Amino acid sequence: MKCSVFLLFVFGWISVWSQRSDFNCTNFSKADSIAEHTTAHSLTNLKALADRLTGSLPTEQEKFRAIYKWVCSNIEADYELLTLNKYKRTKLKGERFAKWNIKFNKMIFRTLVQEHKTICTGYAYLVRELCYHAGLSCVIVNGYARPAGIDSTAIGPTNHSWNNVLLNNKWYLCDATWSSGVFNVRSEQFIKKYNDKFFLTDPLVFYQTHYNP
Amino acid sequence: MKKNNATFAPTNLLKIVMINLFVIFMGAQTFAQASHTIRGIVTSADDNQPVPGANVYLKSLSSVGTFSDANGKFEFPRALKAGEVLVFSFIGLKTMEYVVTEQSEGLVAIAMPFDALQMVDEILTEDEPAHKPGSQKRLHKGRLNR
Numbered sequence: 001m002k003c004s005v006f007l008l009f010v011f012g013w014i015s016v017w018s019q020r021s022d023f024n025c026t027n028f029s030k031a032d033s034i035a036e037h038t039t040a041h042s043l044t045n046l047k048a049l050a051d052r053l054t055g056s057l058p059t060e061q062e063k064f065r066a067i068y069k070w071v072c073s074n075i076e077a078d079y080e081l082l083t084l085n086k087y088k089r090t091k092l093k094g095e096r097f098a099k100w101n102i103k104f105n106k107m108i109f110r111t112l113v114q115e116h117k118t119i120c121t122g123y124a125y126l127v128r129e130l131c132y133h134a135g136l137s138c139v140i141v142n143g144y145a146r147p148a149g150i151d152s153t154a155i156g157p158t159n160h161s162w163n164n165v166l167l168n169n170k171w172y173l174c175d176a177t178w179s180s181g182v183f184n185v186r187s188e189q190f191i192k193k194y195n196d197k198f199f200l201t202d203p204l205v206f207y208q209t210h211y212n213p
Numbered sequence: 214m215k216k217n218n219a220t221f222a223p224t225n226l227l228k229i230v231m232i233n234l235f236v237i238f239m240g241a242q243t244f245a246q247a248s249h250t251i252r253g254i255v256t257s258a259d260d261n262q263p264v265p266g267a268n269v270y271l272k273s274l275s276s277v278g279t280f281s282d283a284n285g286k287f288e289f290p291r292a293l294k295a296g297e298v299l300v301f302s303f304i305g306l307k308t309m310e311y312v313v314t315e316q317s318e319g320l321v322a323i324a325m326p327f328d329a330l331q332m333v334d335e336i337l338t339e340d341e342p343a344h345k346p347g348s349q350k351r352l353h354k355g356r357l358n359r
Contacts, residue, residue, distance in 0.1 A: 043304055044304065046304060047270055077336045086334065101331075101332060105305070105327070106305065112304070119334035120334045120335060120336065121330045125330060129308065147335075147337050160335035177337075178337050182339045
């Protein structure tokens, strides 16, 4: 058992480096700089934002990097929306839940535009849309995630959204919500703290905390 | 020294033929790719309400575009040819593409469906507190009244 765990760890470690090595020759500093200096941009014109972030970048991975860093740096997780959604999802079923979901969707988009705050699906939505306008293929994945790790015997209902993005004809995984920061529940404060771990993550690592049914 | 008329005449004839072929070719091209001025109205498919501020741009040249007005109406600023693609974008509604055809004329109606997402959330946290159901209910009321 211990040997299996050790081998799994080594294999996973090697895989992490082999995944990131796809872009070893790519310098992301320009993309990061563009994202950093594109501040206070409205979300009413996503095409203009996508063009500003990616227009001068030559490669798909750099374009995606700029989009990803911008979303992670400029969008905050909204604690009120998060707790409201969790509460309603446990209380409402069937048609009542469907009606609530439509109303909540509109609330999410309104809050996203007005306050640049959202929940996981909002992050994934923004990444997808900006990718579309930049000419990149990107999809939203709805699945199950648990920061402490997935227990294969206790997979819960769908509770998280992330993205798959196609770069140079290869699909990559990313989670902008988890890259953007952490939430301090005691103070109810969102702490912006960029985490690169969830940018183009190796699947072996990613699926330790994410599950796609 | 007199010019040799036997060699001069075929050259002139060749020029005339080339010019005529060019004119016919250009005419054929113009006929095959008629340009269309695209006007239309953008609405929400769910409630048929006009969508003001929808971004409308040419997919192959995104710098060319416009926005729908307060009544959801738009007129694309450049005449378009069959096969060109317009993109319609508005946050919260499904981004749509419209392919210009030879039959594209009159008002184009673009009904954008609501982009209904399965809203879920699982964020990273630090310093987890004890469960406080009362505080959650207080937050919900304030948010719903916005």
